[in-house]
Amino acid sequence: MPAPSEVTATSVADFPKLSSLPIINIAPYLDPHHTTGRVSVAAALHAACLEYGFFYLDISSFVDRSEPEELTELARKFFALPQEEKEKIALRNEDHARGYARLKENVTKGKADNHEGIDFYRPVEEPDKTKPLWGRNQWPDVPGFKEKYDQWIEKMKKLGLIVMEAMADGLGMTKEEWNELRSQVDDSFWVMRIIGYPPLPNDHDGFSCGEHKDYGCLTLLHADPTLGALEVFVQDKGQVVQVVPDVMPQEHVVDGVWIKADPIPGCIVCNIGEMWEIWTNGLYKSTLHRVVHRGSNYRVSIPFFFEPNFNALVKPLAAASRIQEGDPKNKDKPRKIYEPVVYGKFLLDKVGNNFDTGKGKYD
Numbered sequence: 001m002p003a004p005s006e007v008t009a010t011s012v013a014d015f016p017k018l019s020s021l022p023i024i025n026i027a028p029y030l031d032p033h034h035t036t037g038r039v040s041v042a043a044a045l046h047a048a049c050l051e052y053g054f055f056y057l058d059i060s061s062f063v064d065r066s067e068p069e070e071l072t073e074l075a076r077k078f079f080a081l082p083q084e085e086k087e088k089i090a091l092r093n094e095d096h097a098r099g100y101a102r103l104k105e106n107v108t109k110g111k112a113d114n115h116e117g118i119d120f121y122r123p124v125e126e127p128d129k130t131k132p133l134w135g136r137n138q139w140p141d142v143p144g145f146k147e148k149y150d151q152w153i154e155k156m157k158k159l160g161l162i163v164m165e166a167m168a169d170g171l172g173m174t175k176e177e178w179n180e181l182r183s184q185v186d187d188s189f190w191v192m193r194i195i196g197y198p199p200l201p202n203d204h205d206g207f208s209c210g211e212h213k214d215y216g217c218l219t220l221l222h223a224d225p226t227l228g229a230l231e232v233f234v235q236d237k238g239q240v241v242q243v244v245p246d247v248m249p250q251e252h253v254v255d256g257v258w259i260k261a262d263p264i265p266g267c268i269v270c271n272i273g274e275m276w277e278i279w280t281n282g283l284y285k286s287t288l289h290r291v292v293h294r295g296s297n298y299r300v301s302i303p304f305f306f307e308p309n310f311n312a313l314v315k316p317l318a319a320a321s322r323i324q325e326g327d328p329k330n331k332d333k334p335r336k337i338y339e340p341v342v343y344g345k346f347l348l349d350k351v352g353n354n355f356d357t358g359k360g361k362y363d
């Protein structure tokens, strides 16, 4: 049986779960009086996180479409600069986490990713570039860049908290439980990444961005209109799927398929990271995704990672246990209990020492 990543479905139309991700409009959560709307948004988020770990979030009532488009144009201006200009804000100038990573600098599962990018993290009070993750952000010398991106960061921090509250409602958390969870994410150690993808050369043996799960809390991704680039692995154990091998159509039983998550105007693509897996004791799973950009244009994506506070202690939530205990499927089944983690420590283990270990930021 081929590995899931080698399977290409010809048609997933017969399997609704496999055909596309749900679209959820956040608008009712922007209005404290929209009680019924909130209930359905919360329920939709719960269902999406159980089934996919991924969803589209319609944010057209929260930001004007022109804003992320403007950010994309600013990013294009930076990526179009001569290489030596871009290297002026190279990761190595700082803490090896904040700044510019040249094309193929990042390696995922042993293969160079065909992208370049800039990473920004929440600023820290006493920066020290000799300490992992504790340096200063490095901003491109492109007019309006910092100002516009700073505005976006503020909006995404707000949106992150709104989505978190809606997810807490979806899990049936009480007000007190939400306040406790809120106190773990209200000073998010966020990351903003700006990624530039030239087309994948035919002789490249890797991906534009290799398959990975996001390690944090909530990813809020704006991408330019390029089609067919972002792919999400949708699990559906034991499905029979038509595949196209080189010669003859065949059927295989697979664990799931890679579906495209093409951009939808007015929406961002959201997914949950490993911290949500811990909070829900595995009820919600973070989902594998990758980027395969074979088009002819230069693709730009701007993921904002809304993360827990640096010192947050992330541990399974009582609300998730209530759901798991109430589910007859789980009766008499031994359940793995996820180990608590301190987010900052987890993050340092994950990316803080890329430089020493050669690990990529998606490994």
Ligand SMILES: O=C(O)CCC(=O)C(=O)O
Pocket: 193, 195, 209, 214, 221, 223, 230, 289, 290, 291, 301, 303
């Ligand atoms: O560029 C994209 O569409 C996805 C990027 C991504 O998955 C990431 O940076 O974690």
Ligand SMILES: [Fe+2]
Pocket: 212, 213, 214, 219, 289
């Ligand atoms: Fe990702």
